[in-house]
Amino acid sequence: MSRRLPHILFVSGSPVDRRTIGACLAAHQFATTAIGRGRNALHELETNTVDAVVLDVANDDGSGLEACRRLREKGVLVPIILFTGSGDPIDRVIGLELGADDCIEKPVDEKELVARIRARLRIVDRGHQAADTYSFAGLRLNVKERRVTRPNGSSLRLTSAEFDLLAAFVARAGRKLSRSQLLDLMDRRTTDDAARSIDVLVSRLRRKLLAETDGGLISTIRNGGYQFTSDVNSIRGANAGA
Incomplete structure (x- = not known):
């Protein structure tokens, strides 16, 4: 795709x-x-x-x-x-x-406008790429290794789709994200069936996170969408494996 x-x-x-x-x-x-x-x-x-x-x-x-x-x-x-x-x-x-x-x-000047937009998007991309690992609620999500680990180093078992969804949430903690936004961030096709599947995926991810943390980390937003409510810290470069 x-x-x-x-x-x-x-x-x-x-x-x-x-x-x-x-x-x-x-x-x-x-x-x-x-x-x-x-x-x-x-x-x-x-x-x-x-x-x-x-x-x-x-x-x-x-x-x-x-x-x-x-x-x-x-x-x-x-x-x-x-x-x-x-x-x-x-x-x-x-x-x-x-x-x-x-x-x-x-x-x-149209060429200048395009150049400035691209420059701003590159800055955003570098910011996203710089974060190798996110820590939240006692867990660590490693983007490159596609792993979520507990404090004792053991891995939380997630499907590929669950990991992609969690990665989209933690990179944008505190933001209200619609179903279509989540599908875009996960690089999945936006269809009615896909949008409904987000709800199922969120439900599964919630259950797994609830078993590992003290409370719910994903809130449902009125009129559609979700918000990751936990505090998230970005860990970059050499500090990611510490």
């Missing part, structure tokens, strides 16, 4: 920009969702796997700066790139202070 394309959420009040930027990103192998209202961005992020947000300061329901602030306050961690007014440094300064990762002046 081919890997999914990076998914970019583009928010702009300009229908022309939504068409042209959307076409540009599609031509460079990005999946793109283009919307006009900043208030709808959080819904898109909660229901779909989004890898980065490109946010125009001008959108249909007010300032993109306010939308950026709301997303960060809600715990959205994906990269946010702002389109700001030409020659006006104030929006750039405020945007960065509100949590944007990068700013691009309008009119936007």
